[in-house]
Amino acid sequence: MWKAKDTTGYRQALNGYERAFKKYPDSIDNLGLYKASVLASDLNDFENAFNYLTLLLAPKDKNDSYPGWTYILSKYAKSEYKSMLDKPKWNELTQKALVDKTKFYKELQKNEDEFYAITKTDLLQIEDAKDLYEAIKNYNPYLVKKRRDYSISFAINDSTRTSFFVHLPAGYTPKKSYALLFFLHGAVRNNALVDFQTAENNLHGWNRFYTKYAEQNDVILVFPKGSRKYNWMLPDDGFFMIPEMIKQIKRAINVDDNKIFISGHSNGATGAFSYLMKQPTPFAGFYGFNTYPKVFTGGTYIENIRNRSFINFSTDEDYYYPPNANDCFTQLMDSIKADYHEHRYEGFPHWFPEFDESESAYKILFKDLATRKRNPFPQEISWEFDNNKYGSIDWLSDIILDTSTEKADWHRELNFKIHQWLEYDKNDSLISKNVDKNAFDFPYRSGKIKAQYANNVFRIETSRVKSLRLNISPDMVDTKKKIKVFINGKEYFHGRISYDRRFILQHFEKDRDRKQIWINSIELNIKNTKTDALLISYSFVVNSSLTFTEAGVYKKFYRVD
Structure with a gap:
């Protein structure tokens, strides 16, 4: 379809879809029907185009990445179906899509209301402070949930919304508190905010091993959606999202406060690392697949890792962060006696989670998750920061900078040089390039x-x-x-x-x-x-x-x- 240069190419692509539909009728999904309808429209085969669009809106037993109405009502529809817009059938399908959209959002809101439903427990009525403290320790207003999968809307500000997707363990019961794992997606600059998400988009494909081992370990999975502006890496506008989502989730389901974890791939792994560096208090442990271990919104104060832990799964053919830099980073971690472990996988590129061989990494992750707990009251804390927003760690909070003074003798800067970087040339071959760059930047006084x-x-x-x-x-x-x-x-x-x-x-x-x-x-x-x-x-x-x-x-x- 993408290689076609004329109607002959489009016809070949459409024929391929039609053969696939006949051979694998149980595997027809909305994405396939949508692409076939666009091809048929381009070929002025309006009868088949409308047939595919009708099937797109038909009720289905299985989940799809996106509901059928989203394709017909998308901002691209007028250009993709421009030759069909004046047909009576198009107006009929559009009206049907609008009805389906209204039903969809009503059901979405109904499920979200059910997710947040709890029994009424008014802590404000408790007058004695010690009694209140004990009541919070034993606070459990949670109810049984009707579903395992919830798409929850999330307000970034008064005019901007995104969503996070929650997948509960089988047999979830409010009588038990559960470990919770966030997964932060990569490619934040190429993503857009969405006001709903589906199981098909989150629990399969590259995330299949999260789903598999979360199931085995009774772990709640959460998938937030970020964008170029609102994410967990750069800029700082969206960094508040994950801690705020944690608070909202705790209002709805029984989470073990000492077993909240965060993982990610690529930009998402850098995001997980950034929470370790800037805002680790809610979390017990941090993981990253193909991590770039650097804070991009300020200084990377690497000794902050000593308050928690990090496990990195790296590959030797990664253009995002090279193996020699990972070696130096590991040496630095050893020198400060950090709870840090790197697992190197040979012969794999940046998109390591796509491969079945990545399964062993998920076994390591969930084995660590099963035994690791946050210590909410550590006897020692070391914390460095350059932004008052992030002047809090466990029992120290609201720390305010005084950058007009000179730093203490023991206040040191840790860094190292990177001399080689991997990149793809014009022939799509991976080559090594000589560089001379610092691992971390320190643009502000800390x-x-x-x-x-x-x-x-x-x-x-x-x-x-x-x-x-x-x-x-x-x-x-x-x-x-x-x-x-x-x-x-x-x-x-x-x-x-x-x-x-x-x-x-x-x-x-x-x-x-x-x-x-x-x-x-x-x-x-x-x-x-x-x-x-x-x-x-x-x-x-x-x-x-x-x-x-x-x-x-x-x-x-x-x-x-």
């Missing part, structure tokens, strides 16, 4: 924080950081005893922290996390001005449990200066 806690004592070191919030959980400290906070060797806080009902509600509404629950927080300003010198000469008590000392200022829901 801040960094290192923190640890034990026995009710927090010790924090900062570099280019102005302020931060320290979130508290009873799983981290003994709330009956006083907490001490030291920043850069100075005591900033010494006092007890109580359960705060409003704070608990605010943070549960923010992230819907039933495992990482904060009961209160300590907000700390790190200041070194002459004004602060006056402040630190005083120690004062604002109530029986909060004592202010040194240069720190504790703020609850109000500022104390």
